[in-house]
Amino acid sequence: xxxxxxxxxxxxxxxxxxxxxxxxxxxxxxxxxxxxxxxxxxxxxxxxxxxxxxxxxxxxxxxxxxxxxxxxxxxxxxxxxxxxxxxxxxxxxxxxxxxxxxxxxxxxxxxxxxxxxxxxxxxxxxxxxxxxxxxxxxxxxxxxxxxxxxxxxxxxxxxxxxxxxxxxxxxxxxxxxxxxxxxxxxxxxxxxxxxxxxxxxxxxxxxxxxxxxxxxxxxxxxxxxxxxxxxxxxxxxxxxxxxxxxxxxxxxxxxxxxxxxxxxxxxxxxxxxxxxxxxxxxxxxxxxxxxxxxxxxxxxxxxxxxxxxxxxxxxxxxxxxxxxxxxxxxxxxxxxxxxxxxxxxxxxxxxxxxxxxxxxxxxxxxxxxxxxxxxxxxxxxxxxxxxxxxxxxxxxxxxxxxxxxxxxxxxxxxxxxxxxxxxxxxxxxxxxxxxxxxxxxxxxxxxxxxxxxxxxxxxxxxxxxxxxxxx
Numbered sequence: 001x002x003x004x005x006x007x008x009x010x011x012x013x014x015x016x017x018x019x020x021x022x023x024x025x026x027x028x029x030x031x032x033x034x035x036x037x038x039x040x041x042x043x044x045x046x047x048x049x050x051x052x053x054x055x056x057x058x059x060x061x062x063x064x065x066x067x068x069x070x071x072x073x074x075x076x077x078x079x080x081x082x083x084x085x086x087x088x089x090x091x092x093x094x095x096x097x098x099x100x101x102x103x104x105x106x107x108x109x110x111x112x113x114x115x116x117x118x119x120x121x122x123x124x125x126x127x128x129x130x131x132x133x134x135x136x137x138x139x140x141x142x143x144x145x146x147x148x149x150x151x152x153x154x155x156x157x158x159x160x161x162x163x164x165x166x167x168x169x170x171x172x173x174x175x176x177x178x179x180x181x182x183x184x185x186x187x188x189x190x191x192x193x194x195x196x197x198x199x200x201x202x203x204x205x206x207x208x209x210x211x212x213x214x215x216x217x218x219x220x221x222x223x224x225x226x227x228x229x230x231x232x233x234x235x236x237x238x239x240x241x242x243x244x245x246x247x248x249x250x251x252x253x254x255x256x257x258x259x260x261x262x263x264x265x266x267x268x269x270x271x272x273x274x275x276x277x278x279x280x281x282x283x284x285x286x287x288x289x290x291x292x293x294x295x296x297x298x299x300x301x302x303x304x305x306x307x308x309x310x311x312x313x314x315x316x317x318x319x320x321x322x323x324x325x326x327x328x329x330x331x332x333x334x335x336x337x338x339x340x341x342x343x344x345x346x347x348x349x350x351x352x353x354x355x356x357x358x359x360x361x362x363x364x365x366x367x368x369x370x371x372x373x374x375x376x377x378x379x380x381x382x383x384x385x386x387x388x389x390x391x392x393x394x395x396x397x398x399x400x401x402x403x404x405x406x407x408x409x410x411x412x413x414x415x416x417x418x419x420x421x422x423x424x425x426x427x428x429x430x431x432x433x434x435x436x437x438x439x440x441x442x443x444x445x446x447x448x449x450x451x452x453x454x455x456x457x458x459x460x461x462x463x464x465x466x467x468x469x470x471x
Contacts, residue, residue, distance in 0.1 A: 014041050021174040022047040028121045028173050052177065055128045055166070058136055059181055062159050065143045068400055071156035073189055091151065092262070094158040096218045097135050099211040100127060101162050106205035108169050121173050124166065131162060134222060138269065144399070160185065171197045217258045221266060224248055224259070227358045227365035228270040235356030235369045239271060240386065241379035244368045246272045247284060251325055251362035272367065284355040284366035287320035288348040295344040306333045311340060323347050325362040380413050381420035383457050384464075388428045391466050395451040402431045406438040406465040413460035431469050438465025 014023055018041070026044045031037040066073070104127050111119035142155040164185050170178040175198065182197035194200045228246050229239070237243060246266065248259055256277055259266070263275045278284060291308040300307055310331045319329045324347055328339040349364070351357040357366045371379075388405060397403065405428065409417065414435060417424055425433055442452040442465035449468035454461075 009039060009041060014044050017041065018044040018048050019052075019176070021177045022052055025051065025121065025174055028117050029125065031118070033117055051125050051128065052174075054132050055177075058128070058132050058159075059163055061136065061143075062156075062163060063184065064399065066156065066160075068398075069143075069148060069152075069156070071148075071153055071160075073156065073160050091154055091158075092214070092218075092265075093135055093138055094154055095211065096214050097131070097158055097162060098209050099214050100130070100218075101165055102205045102207070102209045103215065105165065105169065105203050106207070106210070109202070109205065112172070124169055128166070130222070135159075135162075138265070146400075165203050167197050168200060168203050171200075217262070220255060220258050221262045223360070223363060224365060225266060225269045227360060227363060228266070228272075228367060230358035231356040231365050231367045232270070234351075234358060235367065237356070237367070237369060238379070238383075240382035241271070241371070242375050242382075243270075243272045244370070244372070244375065245274050245276065246270050246368075247276050247278045247366045249278045249321075249359075249362065249364040249366075270367075278364070278366060283352075285349045285351055285357045285359075285364065287316040288350065289314065289316050289320055289323065290346040290348065291340075292344055292346055296340075299344070300338070303333065303338075307331060307338060307340070311345065320347050320349075321362060324359065374419075377412075377416035377419050380416035380458060380460060381424055384409075384413065384417055384462065385424055385427045387453070387455055387457075387462070387464060388424075388430070388466065391451045391453055391464055392428070394453070395449055395466060395468065397449065397468055400429070402429050402469045403466045404432040404434070404469055405430045406434050406436050406442070406467075407462065408435070408437050409462040410460045413462055430466075438463055442467060 011023070022044050026039075026047050027037075029047075030043070104123055107123055108120050111117075111123075136159070139155050139159075142152050145152060163181060167178045167181040167185065171182075179197045182200065183195075186193045186200075187195060227248075232239065232243070250256060250259070259275065259277055266275045267273070289311060291304075291311045293304065293308075296307060297304045310333050314329070314331070322329050323342045323345055326342050328341050331338050331340050349357055349359050351366070354368060354370050355366045356369050357364060359365070392401075392403065407414075407417065417433075421433065424430065438452050440452065442450045450466065452463070452465040454463045456462075
């Protein structure tokens with residue numbers, strides 16, 4: 001760092017604000033050791049916000065529910081857990097996470113052995129992000145459900161495997177956080193385990209659990225889901241509002257199998273009733289292909305005007321997908337052929353009426369945005385559930401507490417709740433749902449097992465009161 005006056009940072013201020021682990025992690029991940037880098041205390045703060053807290057939230061989720069359910073966790077090496085197929089083998093998310101985890105162990109180990117610091121740390125950030133935003137979010141219901149079946153045990157075992165292994169992989173770069181996680185996750189259930197993560201054996205990748213095909217397929221599913229969410233945002237349709245259909249265009253024919261295989265997962269994640277493949281991308285979108293004067297003019301000089309006319313005369317429904325797939329298109333001018341490259345044109349996708357679309361190259365997601373009365377009612381019910389869940393927090397209830405709910409609502413919302421009663425009661429752990437005026441006393445002592453609120457959303461008004469049901 002420069003020693004010019006005013007261009008220095010007090011390390012103790014950074015350590016006090018963000019901690020030593022985040023300080024180290026920033027320098028390991030920001031650039032190779034021999035490269036110059038920018039530095040400001042806010043950059044270390046970003047590590048805490050974007051990485052440390054994400055990992056800690058996943059860890060806290062596991063600890064909270066494990067303390068509640070007391071799952072049977074094995075105290076031996078976490079990667080050995082993956083070798084025990086019982087109950088776990090049937091879940092694609094579990095298999096994918098274990099495949100990704102073993103891939104991570106392999107790659108991080110190789111990076112450390114070759115002194116490649118960024119390659120030993122950056123992949124851990126990417127893994128933690130998908131662990132939080134994909135695996136855990138897609139698996140939450142498995143932890144929430146009351147019955148302790150093999151699927152729930154498999155979810156606990158898989159997440160435990162990931163967290164203990166992450167603690168070991170993090171140990172050289174984040175020694176304090178890694179040791180805190182390891183001591184609680186391992187030493188608390190195994191008296192014979194090394195007393196510190198820094199005394200534990202380095203994990204070894206189990207190549208038999210690495211499924212590159214599964215990794216690619218799940219990567220494609222996450223990409224399509226992301227495009228679906230982007231399309232929903234463009235249409236200004238909230239995530240809680242169910243939609244009728246999501247349809248996709250793909251880059252390669254062999255990828256159709258992935259969409260068909262994971263249709264249920266995509267349907268649930270995007271909150272749509274069905275998923276299908278587009279017969280042609282032009283079904284939901286029209287394309288505009290615009291020649292780029294700078295690129296084509298510099299390359300072809302005075303031939304540019306003629307080429308621009310020839311390009312705009314092409315059938316955009318045919319050539320746009322070719323450009324989006326990264327392939328050139330041949331154009332004929334005065335008897336001579338020219339290969340027009342994808343970067344020499346701009347392809348714009350415009351959604352047709354009733355659709356919202358988002359694309360990334362040849363990949364395209366199209367959502368049907370028209371809403372039926374049934375879909376509107378289901379969306380209202382989901383918004384109601386969110387408010388009950390917020391009220392549970394206000395009442396300071398435990399995650400497993402059952403409740404009584406009292407509701408007064410405008411006719412549209414009341415009808416929506418009645419039509420989706422089973423969903424509402426299951427999501428909120430409600431054992432008694434009554435359409436009666438909540439007593440004002442329910443709101444007199446928030447945090448004491450009861451709460452009350454009046455709210456308005458989507459043109460509907462509601463007053464909700466809840467009370468913990470004593471066993």
